[in-house]
Amino acid sequence: MNASVSPRVKDEIAKVKDHSANNYAPLELVIESAEGAWITDVDGKRYLDCLSAYSATTFGHAYPKFIEVLREQTSKISIASRAVYVEGFGDFAEALAKLAGKDMILAMNTGAEANETAIKIARKWGYRVKGVAEDKAKIIGMEGNFHGRTTTMISLSDDPIARKDYGPFTPGFELVPFNDAEAVRGAIDENTVAVIVEPIQGEAGVAVPDEGYLAKVREITQEHNVLLIVDEVQTGLGRTGTTFRFEADGIEPDLITVAKALGGGILPVSAVIGNKDVLGVLEPGTHGSTFGGNPLAAAIGKAVVDELATGKWQQHSQELHPALFEPIRALLGRGVTDVRGAGLWAGLDIDPKIGTAHDVCEDMLEKGILAKDTRAKTIRLAPPFIVTREEVDFITRTFTEVIDARWQAAQ
Numbered sequence: 001m002n003a004s005v006s007p008r009v010k011d012e013i014a015k016v017k018d019h020s021a022n023n024y025a026p027l028e029l030v031i032e033s034a035e036g037a038w039i040t041d042v043d044g045k046r047y048l049d050c051l052s053a054y055s056a057t058t059f060g061h062a063y064p065k066f067i068e069v070l071r072e073q074t075s076k077i078s079i080a081s082r083a084v085y086v087e088g089f090g091d092f093a094e095a096l097a098k099l100a101g102k103d104m105i106l107a108m109n110t111g112a113e114a115n116e117t118a119i120k121i122a123r124k125w126g127y128r129v130k131g132v133a134e135d136k137a138k139i140i141g142m143e144g145n146f147h148g149r150t151t152t153m154i155s156l157s158d159d160p161i162a163r164k165d166y167g168p169f170t171p172g173f174e175l176v177p178f179n180d181a182e183a184v185r186g187a188i189d190e191n192t193v194a195v196i197v198e199p200i201q202g203e204a205g206v207a208v209p210d211e212g213y214l215a216k217v218r219e220i221t222q223e224h225n226v227l228l229i230v231d232e233v234q235t236g237l238g239r240t241g242t243t244f245r246f247e248a249d250g251i252e253p254d255l256i257t258v259a260k261a262l263g264g265g266i267l268p269v270s271a272v273i274g275n276k277d278v279l280g281v282l283e284p285g286t287h288g289s290t291f292g293g294n295p296l297a298a299a300i301g302k303a304v305v306d307e308l309a310t311g312k313w314q315q316h317s318q319e320l321h322p323a324l325f326e327p328i329r330a331l332l333g334r335g336v337t338d339v340r341g342a343g344l345w346a347g348l349d350i351d352p353k354i355g356t357a358h359d360v361c362e363d364m365l366e367k368g369i370l371a372k373d374t375r376a377k378t379i380r381l382a383p384p385f386i387v388t389r390e391e392v393d394f395i396t397r398t399f400t401e402v403i404d405a406r407w408q409a410a411q
């Protein structure tokens, strides 16, 4: 911590270090409030938010319509449990299912829970519908995946840091290389019930597979009567310029998981979306969640779906895409070694000669932009939908200044 840090910053950081388990390494700023695309720290300094809470605040902070829904719903009822019907849940379920072109949803809270739920549904479908022998179901995942932090989700992961000391792991998974559809074919056997894939691997550094990859995986899974689960927790709900990323691949998955942006930056809301022939395998008592689909979550989730149903945010992201990507691409070979992404979501690799991604993020923070590194050399830029053209220009101008300065210093 440097010497100029203010007492409020020092106090907060010290308290967190003393009283919260050390499972994160946060950037050294202490936020007090946020509105729209801008965050204010306890010293009154403002930052343009290019992290968007890993796409949980895709609509920006305190989006007025969601705040209105929050006020209205909390004045009626917030939490009820699914032991009763509460008006509004049906509207939310219908709207979200329709947004994905499906029949129904199963509401949960977090992304990891949505994926856990999809795994359970796929297994049950395997036993009930496909006729797989009891406890033999196999699910194929991708190397480099990120589906959450629960014991079963890390059992599906190959990240040594996420797994170390947390075994034994849930059996029934096999990993194949990402972006290799034929490897999926090779791994399918008579017990395979599902393939789970992120259409773009976010935590792996915005890894975009080749065009046609997902379509090929869909074709292979269909051929073998295997469900395709698409994890749209980060890519979904407009982040990549279409409502769901799988639309860009022209496919229809069997199950879709969504979370993050579905909570409108207000609270955690997640869901599995699918058709009756798959989600219909569940019966009362076989799965559930105290908070899943609570009245407040349903009201906010419905408001998020309504925003996306207009298509205006997807269009706005597509329109601003070149403004974000072109200036960054211009830095290729001058401090930036690769640029990937879609919509308002960029992953860029920093040339190790000019420093680490973390160093670059610290320079950006100094200049009023909040961005976070993922892995040693990659930075993700994910501004909220509500950014203006001028704000995108501020991002790219600042990024260019930071990279240019480091590039010149390295010569």
Ligand SMILES: *Cc1c(COP(=O)(O)O)cnc(C)c1O
Pocket (backbone or CB within 6 Å): 054, 109, 110, 111, 112, 113, 115, 146, 147, 148, 149, 198, 202, 203, 231, 232, 233, 234, 235, 259, 260
């Ligand atoms: C963030 C994320 C998850 C986990 O979501 P949580 O709400 O943190 O449990 C799952 N899958 C993907 C692709 C994610 O980006």
